[in-house]
Amino acid sequence: MARPRYTALLMIVTIDGVAASGKSSVSSGVAQALGVPYVSSGLLYRAATLLGLEADLDLRGAPDLLNLLGAHPVRLEPLAGGNRVWQGERDLTDDLHSTRVDRGVSVVAALPEVREWVDAQLRALPEPFVAEGRDMGTNVFPHAPHKFYLTASARIRAERRARERPEDVPAIEADLQRRDELDTVQSAPAPDALVIDTGPLDLQGVIDTILTRLH
Numbered sequence: 345m346a347r348p349r350y351t352a353l354l355m356i357v358t359i360d361g362v363a364a365s366g367k368s369s370v371s372s373g374v375a376q377a378l379g380v381p382y383v384s385s386g387l388l389y390r391a392a393t394l395l396g397l398e399a400d401l402d403l404r405g406a407p408d409l410l411n412l413l414g415a416h417p418v419r420l421e422p423l424a425g426g427n428r429v430w431q432g433e434r435d436l437t438d439d440l441h442s443t444r445v446d447r448g449v450s451v452v453a454a455l456p457e458v459r460e461w462v463d464a465q466l467r468a469l470p471e472p473f474v475a476e477g478r479d480m481g482t483n484v485f486p487h488a489p490h491k492f493y494l495t496a497s498a499r500i501r502a503e504r505r506a507r508e509r510p511e512d513v514p515a516i517e518a519d520l521q522r523r524d525e526l527d528t529v530q531s532a533p534a535p536d537a538l539v540i541d542t543g544p545l546d547l548q549g550v551i552d553t554i555l556t557r558l559h
């Protein structure tokens with residue numbers, strides 16, 4: 345294997361941030377530059393939400409949700425170009441970013457039992473990787489040597505998301521602000537994380553900002 349260009353190659357890099365701050369896109373770009381997978385922790389919360397919705401469960405009911413997840417295990421496949429989430433042979437990935445999942449996932453993510461379920465899967469993954477989410481640098485991988493936290497105004501984030509979805513910006517902005525509030529508990533930046541306001545930067549600019557700190 346060629347000599348690593350970045351000191352982070354053999355470690356964990358955490359990229360946390362608020363909803364639609366660019367975590368997945370930036371993590372994918374950083375991971376591809378490093379030649380390592382990136383891990384999208386939010387997808388596991390989204391998968392639990394989707395399966396709970398499909399089973400018509402009360403998303404506040406941890407026991408039924410955990411029974412469902414135990415009976416039909418979910419697997420996160422971290423790849424440098426993007427994550428896939430499987431339940432048996434079923435690829436759930438393309439159904440995880442719907443508005444109905446968006447509107448239910450904060451409820452599921454607030455359940456301690458579901459957080460333990462997610463954290464156990466993340467900590468079992470073989471290093472190195474880039475881990476993105478809300479609490480990678482605070483709770484899941486507190487000893488990671490390289491931590492980043494992405495922010496941007498709700499309006500800027502909504503404008504970016506509107507390019508992906510046929511919804512108007514004010515509606516998306518309101519949804520993002522609601523999710524920000526619901527996710528506040530687990531979304532604070534780690535004290536040793538570099539906070540990056542992505543508002544003035546394009547996507548590559550954010551990726552480069554991070555890579556320059558990984559040499």
Ligand SMILES: Nc1ncnc2c1ncn2[C@@H]1O[C@H](COP(=O)(O)OP(=O)(O)OP(=O)(O)O)[C@@H](O)[C@H]1O
Pocket residue numbers: 361362363364365366367368369370386504505507508542543545546547548550
């Ligand atoms: N700095 C940037 N400049 C312009 N567009 C960006 C920037 N960062 C991300 N984007 C775009 O904003 C949208 C949201 O990014 P992304 O899905 O990576 O955010 P996220 O934080 O992972 O979202 P979620 O919290 O919903 O998982 C995507 O279309 C992405 O390409």
Ligand SMILES: Nc1ccn([C@H]2C[C@H](O)[C@@H](COP(=O)(O)O)O2)c(=O)n1
Pocket residue numbers: 363364367385386387389390449450453476477478479480523527530
């Ligand atoms: N480590 C994490 C990752 C995500 N969540 C919550 C926050 C969101 O409401 C939801 C989906 O995350 P996203 O795909 O938008 O990054 O899951 C969390 O609590 N902790």
